[in-house]
Amino acid sequence: MAQTQVLIVGAGPVGLTLALDLGQRGVRCMLIERNETSIQLPKMERCNARTMEIYRHLGIAEKVRDAGLPRSAPMDVFLATSMAEAAIVRLPCPSVAEVKSEIAAHNDGRPLEPYQLISQYTLEPLLRSIVETLPNVTVRFCSELTSFTQDGDSVTAHVRTSAGADEIIRTTYLVGCDGGSSTVRKQLGIQLQGEGNIRKLRQALFHCPDLYEWIPMGKGRHYHIAEGPIFPFIILQDSTRHWTLHAAASSDDDMAEIFRRSLGMRAEFEMLSVNEWTQHLLCAERYGEGRVFIAGDAAHLVIPTGGLGMNTGVGDAIDLSWKLAAMLAGWGGPQLLASYEKERRPIGLRNVKASRAAMSGRQSWRAAYHPDIRKNTPQGAAIRDEMSSRFNVEHRKVTEILGIEAGYRYIDSPIVWLEPGDGPDPDNPQYVPTTWPGARLPHVWLSDPAKPQNHIALHDRLRAGYTLLRLGGTRVDTLNLERAMRATGAPMEVFDIEEEIAREIYGFDLLLVRPDLHVVWRSNQLPEDPGAIAFVATGRATAGDPAASCGSSR
Numbered sequence: 001m002a003q004t005q006v007l008i009v010g011a012g013p014v015g016l017t018l019a020l021d022l023g024q025r026g027v028r029c030m031l032i033e034r035n036e037t038s039i040q041l042p043k044m045e046r047c048n049a050r051t052m053e054i055y056r057h058l059g060i061a062e063k064v065r066d067a068g069l070p071r072s073a074p075m076d077v078f079l080a081t082s083m084a085e086a087a088i089v090r091l092p093c094p095s096v097a098e099v100k101s102e103i104a105a106h107n108d109g110r111p112l113e114p115y116q117l118i119s120q121y122t123l124e125p126l127l128r129s130i131v132e133t134l135p136n137v138t139v140r141f142c143s144e145l146t147s148f149t150q151d152g153d154s155v156t157a158h159v160r161t162s163a164g165a166d167e168i169i170r171t172t173y174l175v176g177c178d179g180g181s182s183t184v185r186k187q188l189g190i191q192l193q194g195e196g197n198i199r200k201l202r203q204a205l206f207h208c209p210d211l212y213e214w215i216p217m218g219k220g221r222h223y224h225i226a227e228g229p230i231f232p233f234i235i236l237q238d239s240t241r242h243w244t245l246h247a248a249a250s251s252d253d254d255m256a257e258i259f260r261r262s263l264g265m266r267a268e269f270e271m272l273s274v275n276e277w278t279q280h281l282l283c284a285e286r287y288g289e290g291r292v293f294i295a296g297d298a299a300h301l302v303i304p305t306g307g308l309g310m311n312t313g314v315g316d317a318i319d320l321s322w323k324l325a326a327m328l329a330g331w332g333g334p335q336l337l338a339s340y341e342k343e344r345r346p347i348g349l350r351n352v353k354a355s356r357a358a359m360s361g362r363q364s365w366r367a368a369y370h371p372d373i374r375k376n377t378p379q380g381a382a383i384r385d386e387m388s389s390r391f392n393v394e395h396r397k398v399t400e401i402l403g404i405e406a407g408y409r410y411i412d413s414p415i416v417w418l419e420p421g422d423g424p425d426p427d428n429p430q431y432v433p434t435t436w437p438g439a440r441l442p443h444v445w446l447s448d449p450a451k452p453q454n455h456i457a458l459h460d461r462l463r464a465g466y467t468l469l470r471l472g473g474t475r476v477d478t479l480n481l482e483r484a485m486r487a488t489g490a491p492m493e494v495f496d497i498e499e500e501i502a503r504e505i506y507g508f509d510l511l512l513v514r515p516d517l518h519v520v521w522r523s524n525q526l527p528e529d530p531g532a533i534a535f536v537a538t539g540r541a542t543a544g545d546p547a548a549s550c551g552s553s554r
């Protein structure tokens with residue numbers, strides 16, 4: 001019988017990210033995948049800013065960018081009557097290189113990394129190749145979880161290989177990253193709640209090598225074709241030679257003809273695959289039970305409009321990973337794993353809501369469609385104007401949601417210090433930097449003492465444990481808090497930051513930051529019982545309990 005500390009079921013992007021983070025934290029884990037290879041079909045194509053920050057922290061952001069769409073490629077979104085016509089409207093979205101230089105030029109708390117277009121069929125093999133280099137991670141394809149049982153100490157998983165062999169794996173924890181039809185979720189009896197089976201669409205992948213260079217309206221990533229009722233939607237893939245088409249087509253055979261019509265120009269193409277997929281807006285009622293957890297599409301299913309599918313799942317993986325590592329290292333308290341569902345399920349529900357809003361924005365501009373839209377008449381022009389102005393407003397619910405991507409906050413988490421008041425709007429689509437407890441620590445640039453003309457990102461300096469940040473030249477003696485944290489056994493460092501700008505952005509002299517870079521506590525002075533903060537941070541007591549009752553004070 002094989003034994004491991006964490007068994008991860010499913011080598012999609014979420015399972016692979018979890019394996020990477022656990023592996024880097026020194027946890028022994030096994031990743032099993034029922035398929036023979038990584039995904040071949042196109043699905044997700046955009047890692048958002050937060051996912052790219054996470055990949056930077058894992059040391060792989062530049063590898064992801066090297067494998068993805070070139071950094072200088074525009075990311076614009078267009079609405080047109082065909083790929084050969086002028087745009088009805090263009091939403092400019094800067095290239096990675098442009099966002100990078102804006103980030104480098106500003107020190108105002110904006111996210112550290114821009115998005116990256118990379119097709120899921122490129123990302124998964126890349127992540128797999130990186131994970132396979134980690135000595136403490138075992139990756140097994142052709143291995144399907146069929147069932148499991150758990151007791152107080154471990155989980156026993158039954159796995160069948162594609163050669164028909166049955167195997168038993170004993171593990172301390174099991175995480176189902178096994179997608180929308182999750183065996184793990186079903187076996188735990190966890191229901192999905194919300195709207196299922198909303199609509200079926202077809203997706204086809206085309207090799208069309210010349211199109212990218214020929215599009216008269218300009219290079220971009222998304223082209224919406226104003227042709228009701230099927231509304232073809234053409235998406236650039238990372239090679240710039242492959243494209244996907246989404247359309248409400250009635251048969252697979254129609255897809256090539258819809259693509260030809262949408263091109264509106266002679267361009268050689270080959271249809272490589274067609275598949276049907278279904279839109280859902282669902283979130284699991286629970287995120288696990290006992291020693292078994294679910295993450296990614298196993299826990300939430302969104303409409304990909306807004307790109308909150310895989311990206312939300314990567315956030316789940318990063319939240320769960322350090323907590324599992326802490327339990328296995330022996331310093332995690334009983335609230336630590338309980339906090340996974342309390343932190344991530346509200347984000348799952350929130351992102352389902354944001355995905356619904358993005359979809360309704362799209363429906364709103366599509367409702368302005370009329371078959372006369374192509375006509376060179378005053379009526380045709382009026383239809384185009386109406387659609388254009390609706391697109392200009394409503395489609396930003398898809399493309400301008402940095403606050404949803406990077407501004408999420410763990411409200412009501414048992415392992416985040418309770419601060420009086422409501423805090424900033426956690427659903428603001430605009431990103432507003434905040435250190436309100438539960439939020440992700442905003443990025444700041446620090447000057448590099450070795451090369452003062454260079455800047456280094458504070459995020460890059462934070463290690464795998466907790467960090468106590470001391471800012472503004474504070475003279476508060478933090479020794480009691482440091483002692484209390486160290487007494488829990490948790491790894492912790494203290495970091496003094498001289499830069500006034502960091503104090504300005506963070507708003508406080510003292511911040512305790514978790515291993516996943518979310519803020520636990522902030523203040524200008526220590527409370528009477530700093531041990532209470534250490535107890536909440538490490539899950540030994542719940543925020544708000546009498547045992548952890550010292551309020552934070554400015």
Ligand SMILES: Cc1cc2nc3c(=O)[nH]c(=O)nc-3n(C[C@H](O)[C@H](O)[C@H](O)COP(=O)(O)OP(=O)(O)OC[C@H]3O[C@@H](n4cnc5c(N)ncnc54)[C@H](O)[C@@H]3O)c2cc1C
Nearest residue numbers: 010012013014034044045145179296297304307309310311
């Ligand atoms: C058309 C489309 C476009 C999308 N665009 C975006 C986008 O731009 N941005 C975004 O964030 N998201 C997007 N998504 C969503 C994204 O693709 C998913 O959210 C993502 O794949 C979820 O990753 P996952 O690892 O949770 O699950 P999956 O990718 O579904 O991986 C689950 C893995 O588990 C394996 N598995 C299942 N059961 C078992 C078992 N019993 N034993 C072993 N292995 C098992 C499966 O074979 C699979 O490999 C899109 C989705 C679609 C359909």
